[in-house]
Amino acid sequence: MSNASAPAIGDAAVLADLERVVLWPGHCGHGQAAWPFAAQVLRRARRVAVIADPRVWPLASPALQRAADRAGCRIAAVYDGVRPNPSLDEVRAAAAAIRADRCDALVAIGGGSAIDTAKVAYATVFGGQADPADLLAPGNAWMAGAPQADDPLFLAVPTTAGTGSESSTAALVKDERGRKLMFRSARSRPGAVVLAPELTLGLPRAATAAGGFDALLHAMGALVNDCDAPVGAALAAESLVRALHAYPRVLATPDDADARAAMLMASYLAGVAIGMKRVDAVHGLCTPLEGRVDMAHAEVLAAIFDPIADHTARKAAASYARAARRCGLAGPDEDDAQAAGRLLDAIRRMRALGGLPDRLPPLALTRDDALALADQALLSPSTRLNPRALDRDDIAGLYLDIAARSQAAPSTVILPAP
Ligand SMILES: [Fe+2]
Structure with a gap:
């Protein structure tokens, strides 16, 4: 029996009711399963964009490349210009890299700044927005929606332990005046996470x-x-x-x-x-x-x-x-x-x-x-x-x-x- 008044999955009012909706995160690979898990989830992708902290990308790239090779996909674009406290301009540059190479999956590698930049870039590109600032419009349907099975792959590899950005629904990005903007969406939360402790060993x-x-x-x-x-x-x-x-x-x-x-x-x-x-x-x-x-x-x-x-x-x-x-x-x-x-x-x-x-x-x-x-x-x-x-x-x-x-x-x- 259908119920016409039942809220649909993705209804903003339902998702905002934290006490009555259990929003499970995506899957997580850790320990010895970390990189094999990355290879498994990358099988969904053909052309992968990477948004990375410039300091950890050289360390992480061999393992990610091996995982991509095993999955049969290609790392088509890399944006490693993320700095601490990222700005909308960095998000725009990252989104342009994803679009230019027509990538169908995103990997974020780094601390909260890299993952937050990737979250907002993911929402901009795959949410069909012209500019990241458009995501903040009241009632933005994509941002209010729940993750869908056919959403493009978003894999996060946190390297700071941490902001928890890899598993939270929030991202903080500065505007042109230095104010911190909060982007919150269950749909731009990474659908897969790899916890690879070797990438955090050199953290100061x-x-x-x-x-x-x-x-x-x-x-x-x-x-x-x-x-x-x-x-x-x-x-x-x-x-x-x-x-x-x-x-x-x-x-x-x-x-x-x-x-x-x-x-x-x-x-x-x-x-x-x-x-x-x-x-x-x-x-x-x-x-x-x-x-x-x-x-x-x-x-x-x-x-x-x-x-x-x-x-x-x-x-x-x-x-x-x-x-x-x-x-x-x-x-x-x-x-x-x-x-x-x-x-x-x-x-x-x-x-x-x-x-x-x-x-x-x-x-x-x-x-x-x-x-x-x-x-x-x-x-x-x-x-x-x-x-x-x-x-x-x-x-x-x-x-x-x-x-x-x-x-x-x-x-x-x-x-x-x-
Ligand atoms: Fe915090």
Whole structure:
């Protein structure tokens, strides 16, 4: 019996209802299956375009070429001009490369910048848009749609562990004025992922620390927030447990491929979780600030974590406490405040291990500045899903607190637990 009122797969309102739609990601090959899996999925392709970070492309190209040879397809175009914090112009150049060579599949290799550029280029070309900016038009049907079986292959090979961009639905790209634009679509999420730890072995310590800390806060934010999406919560908890173990290992023994593989998996799982559940106010308040300070995403997250998490814990300790117990950080007999403190302290220990800042460099904000930032932060679903509800005045107050802390003398460094 047909039901004329039933929403179709791909209906924007349905996909936006995170709590009631389980948006599974595509398939993922890891460990010894990583490159054989790449060869298998590439059998769908004839002419492959690659969008890559220029630093890792020389390292990754032999393995990808072998996989393409086994699959019987050809690498027809390579765009390796992606830089950190990519712009719309880089997306346009990448999209032009895909179009010029009439490619029917896309491979993204690199960190969040390369994968985000590829996501938006994929949507532009295969979504039939003239320009990437057109994807942001309200009600863009392609962006709101669900993945279709005959969508062109999109394979991502993350090399930073990480932003989780390979498994999340979001991409951040700057416009001509330097503002960060959020492109969100389940359809431009890579349909296949290869986790190849050997490509992350040479990652510098600072990038390892920053990427890993971002993944930790994705996992924690998705686990504690108010979105009641049980599959996303389970994946966030698994990711957080793995990341808390893997992060110290990749920092202590960066040449250990097993540690790198563990961090890649934690980051991947966190990306899936945030695609299902979003994050919390630490991320929600971070994005507006990133346009004001010259710091990497993870550094801003680290610097604003304390005031936001402490403010949240004062009224919503139970959310943090549940997460702490679920991850084995707190015992069942500890009260909520104590258990919440264990989770926050674990994150602070990771921050100290990674050498990340606990405050911003001196930042001057007026109350009007703070209110303007609050208006931007409220646009993020992650802000609205914070375990403690935050209104405009609360958020402006947090920004002013963050600015006040940035002017104060450095605090005592919290030493990692032995
Ligand atoms: Fe992030």
